[in-house]
Amino acid sequence: MSAVRVFHMEVQMFKRKTGLMCRMLLVWMVAGCVTKNTSGPSETTAVRGDAVECKVTRSLSLSSILFLLDESGIEWPYAPQYGIQAYELIYWTEDASGLPIKASAALILPDRDGLFDLVGIQHGTEIKRTRAASRDPLLTGEGMLGILLASMDYAVCVPDYPGLGISEAMHPYVHASLGVAVADAMRAAEQTLETMKNQVHLRFLMGYSEGGYATLAGQKAIESDYGDQMPLTGVIPMAGPYDLAGTMQTLLQNMDYSHPVYIAFLLTAYNRIYGWNRLNDFFLPPYAAQMESLFDGTRSYSEIAAVLPPNLEALLDSSFVEGCLDGTETELLETLRENSLLNWRPRAPVLLIHGDADEVVPYMNALSARDSLSQMGGTVSLVSIPGGTHQSAALPAFLEAVSWLKSLPY
Known part of the structure; x- marks a missing residue:
């Protein structure tokens, strides 16, 4: 449940250490933004996973990508091969109540046509609606990772999720409905590639933090709803809260937990989704x-953190905390168990990656997911990053994920 976008978190130098935003001005002057549009099915005929519109948001030459990579200071072991084009993809999906909505995703493609492996990258915690890869992949870390993968000859889909990008609903934070949005984004991306006279060969999912949760939820939704049409080859959830009830109880044992925004976001989102009226x-x-106003999509993590107290003791009602710890807070705990991702059988192989010193999303999530999904009959492995915190493990996790992608014998 990180507040820093997936790749942005582990490579902060893109925005902080190297001042990349300033350097991007040069790239913008070179690459510019493109405004060509292509449209999909009409609103009257669209169904879940149908693409509605796809417009180019950015083109980057190979030399521009090499410049960005060099300026970042990241030791990226894979040489870019292509320039890329990035698109804002608008598609039909469902909200947490099952009602049809339009959502957005970034679709990032190498500058060639033909047969592609499609990678879905799910982003970590984002609260401000406009910080979305669909608007421009250079705005977010996962968008930048998508650029790098596309330059390595993958087609990449980065869903914004409901509540972000074009969607004005409240984001269903670490809720199982995220899986539907991921599945539908992948379907819309594949549909759009076919419209462009391209084809998809293999399909993968990966994501870190909330993106790890959304990745595993996306696998579950794809294999349930689109399994025969869109078989997955491999899935890589990283540092995600797959055991939500266990995570809540673990975090509440330490009232000095220094990331209260995540707990506040989850409780506020679930209160809205289930109509509990229990914020008091x-x-x-x-x-x-x-x-409600703090999490309306107009504020960033840092802006919300500046308003909230620095720990849980000053934020949460003590009776609520006691109920969570002794199990009498049944409404929330049962709902969290319903939205946990432990009791189902994955078809595609799952590679879990997690830092064993993660102070934000407890490492026990990876152990619980490995053990439970294996017992359900899944092919599940775990790579632990020794001493890895939520931030320090992120870049090694993504490098391990890309290495796994490239090592598969297909």
Whole structure:
């Protein structure tokens, strides 16, 4: 449940250490933005996973990508081969209530046509609606990772999720409905590639933090809803909260937990999704009255963190905390168990990656997922990053993920 976008978190130098945003001005002058549009099915005929519109948002030459990579200081072991084009893909999916909505994703392609392996990259915690890869992949870390993978000859889909990008709904934070949005984005991406006279060979999913959760939820939804049409080859969830009830109880044992925004986001999102009207039960005043406006999609993580107290003790009602720890807070705990991702059988191989010193999303999530999904009959392996915190393990995790992709004998 990281507040820093997937790749942005592990390579902060893109925005902080190297001042990349300033350097991007040169690339923008070279590459520019393109405004060509292509349209898909009409609203009257669209169904889940149908592409509605696809427009180019950015073109980057190979030399521009090499420049960005050099300026970042990242030791990226894979040489870019192609320039890329990035698209804003709008598609039909469902919200957490099962109602049809339009959502957006970034589709990033190498500058060639033909047969592609399609990789879905799910991003970590994002709260501000406009920080979306669909608007421009250079705005987000997972968008930048998508550029690098596309330059390595993959087709890449980066879903914004409901509540981000073009969607104005409240984001269903670490909720199982994210899997539907991921599955439908992959279907829309494949449909769009076919419209462009391209074809998809193999399909993969990966993501870190909330993106790890969304990746595993996406696998479950794809294999349930589109399994025969879109068989997955491999899935790589990283540092995700797959055991939501266990994670909540673990984090509440330490009231000094220094990332209260994540807990506040989850409780506020679930309160909205399930119509509980229980913010006063969860939060102490004055915070209970502020939650809906804080998480309305207009504020960033840092802006919200500046309003909330620095730990859980000053944020959460003590009776609520006690109920979570002793099991009497049944409404929330049962709902979290329903949205956990432990009790199903994955078809495609799953590679879990997690830092064993993760202070944000407890490492026990990876152990629980490995053991439970294996017992359900899945092919599941775990790569642990020794001493890896939520931030320090992120770049090694992505490098391990890309290495696994390239090592598969297909």
